[in-house]
Amino acid sequence: MTQRIEGKRIAILAADGFEEAELFQPKEAIEQAGGEAVVVSLKPGEIEANRHREKGKAVAVNATIDAVSASEFDALMVPGGLFSPDALRKEEKVRNFVHDFFAQKKLVGSICHGPQVLIDADVVSGRKMTAIENIRTDLSNAGAKVVDEEVVVDEGLITSRTPKDLNAFCSKLVEEICEGKHAAQAQSA
């Protein structure tokens, strides 16, 4: 990866039960490109991954949702797993935090079940995006234009389907962070 993103701060929003590879692989891609990945969660301490139904590795929480605002970050990444988005989506502070990234025209990446959080943040209507097959009816009912592609970029919203798309997702995420605010978003801002 030749793109460098020194000085960029990316919030990774997750809770217990995030899908292991969907947090760690983007986190490593961000850090290897020189960016700062900040794990934001509901409570301090650490959160533990799942590998589907099995328990996985833990990661340290760098900041709680109470202590952060979108204005501190250049981008947001929301991994999947079943328990993490399910816990996050019902929290008003999470919904407001996610909504603010869209209001501030900042990059947002999400994969697998992660877009469930975007549904509750009320930011998917009219957006071209993808996700794991299992939640596509919910995305479509929320107004998204759902497609079945490895990685989809729609004006700064980057989405992928499952862990097998992670290479493409991470490359596109770093590439878009490197470019900064998406041209189309900047024009409409």
Place this chain on the structure above:
Amino acid sequence: MTQRIEGKRIAILAADGFEEAELFQPKEAIEQAGGEAVVVSLKPGEIEANRHREKGKAVAVNATIDAVSASEFDALMVPGGLFSPDALRKEEKVRNFVHDFFAQKKLVGSICHGPQVLIDADVVSGRKMTAIENIRTDLSNAGAKVVDEEVVVDEGLITSRTPKDLNAFCSKLVEEICEGKHAAQAQSA
């Protein structure tokens, strides 16, 4: 429980990762009232519960989705848990099976995340129902009239929110099975 439901066959539709109490407690309530509970799943063998993120007890699969039709049953019950409804909702045979219970005006009970399966079966529009808080936006986007009550009965559709509602849910489920097809459904049939 004084109501008796001898001769009634109730399909319990689940997959690995069903929430333990949400399958076993209704199953026991059905059997104690004299009914037959038939665990229907995607594959033969047994399926294993979760207790939230922990693994739980297994239950034997009595029939696979390939081998059953709604016409063989008097009612359907869909428990929650995160992995079970998530796996079921994307299977066309499951969606058709669930849809047929509604087309045949038969009783359907569901709790917690179970109603995710009803969203994909395209049967929630216009129905008064409840579910766990986390999926209420999805139900509302699918056209349901979502309320926050212990147990909701709407023309043969019985729904509850979480395991703490199981006593009320099981009582209502057995009561409605005992009564047979709901009066309002029978009238409109």
